[in-house]
Amino acid sequence: xxxxxxxxxxxxxxxxxxxxxxxxxxxxxxxxxxxxxxxxxxxxxxxxxxxxxxxxxxxxxxxxxxxxxxxxxxxxxxxxxxxxxxxxxxxxxxxxxxxxxxxxxxxxxxxxxx
Amino acid sequence: xxxxxxxxxxxxxxxxxxxxxxxxxxxxxxxxxxxxxxxxxxxxxxxxxxxxxxxxxxxxxxxxxxxxxxxxxxxxxxxxxxxxxxxxxxxxxxxxxxxxxxxxxxxxxxxxxxx
Numbered sequence: 001x002x003x004x005x006x007x008x009x010x011x012x013x014x015x016x017x018x019x020x021x022x023x024x025x026x027x028x029x030x031x032x033x034x035x036x037x038x039x040x041x042x043x044x045x046x047x048x049x050x051x052x053x054x055x056x057x058x059x060x061x062x063x064x065x066x067x068x069x070x071x072x073x074x075x076x077x078x079x080x081x082x083x084x085x086x087x088x089x090x091x092x093x094x095x096x097x098x099x100x101x102x103x104x105x106x107x108x109x110x111x112x113x114x
Numbered sequence: 115x116x117x118x119x120x121x122x123x124x125x126x127x128x129x130x131x132x133x134x135x136x137x138x139x140x141x142x143x144x145x146x147x148x149x150x151x152x153x154x155x156x157x158x159x160x161x162x163x164x165x166x167x168x169x170x171x172x173x174x175x176x177x178x179x180x181x182x183x184x185x186x187x188x189x190x191x192x193x194x195x196x197x198x199x200x201x202x203x204x205x206x207x208x209x210x211x212x213x214x215x216x217x218x219x220x221x222x223x224x225x226x227x228x229x
Contacts, residue, residue: 041221090157108156
């Protein structure tokens with residue numbers, strides 16, 4: 001299994017540009033998450049999904065959109081990039097939250113908005 | 115508001131020494147408490163997971179403890195190695211089906227092990 005994969009690894013955007021961060025998992029996770037991690041800070045939840053066709057906002061959803069057309073894919077869309085969106089973005093998957101289950105994280109996408 | 119506070123923010127130790135990282139949380143009730151290791155430039159990787167009824171869990175040289183009464187957890191690293199240099203993140207999970215299954219992440223402790 002490849003686990004949770006993310007592309008691209010690094011991207012520079014100009015203010016106002018748009019892009020899609022890709023996330024794919026082959027671990028049959030029902031739950032998927034998008035986080036951002038600013039330097040020295042904890043991860044903050046942007047959006048999450050409990051299954052195909054179902055998404056919901058997390059703590060910091062403004063400026064982002066997601067879709068979950070399949071179980072495997074959970075792309076994150078930035079429509080009008082702003083400098084405040086400079087961060088490292090992590091996608092994660094989880095089969096069933098709680099108990100002894102854990103999240104599996106992708107390697108991250110580093111985004112710089114200039 | 116649910117919070118997870120970690121201390122210290124950063125720590126430098128010599129190779130071979132032991133260390134203990136602390137985590138205080140206000141999330142209640144909770145389903146489980148996790149410790150993750152995050153190497154620079156990588157995603158977090160799970161070290162231990164403890165449910166509210168467990169008070170200790172080991173994974174090799176890593177031992178996590180949990181005191182649900184005082185809402186404190188610690189991660190003890192024994193005989194540190196250079197590869198232990200990383201950030202260690204404490205994460206508390208709400209009960210299954212609660213609050214959108216959103217986790218509360220601590221800010222992490224950055225550990226540097228020097229030769």
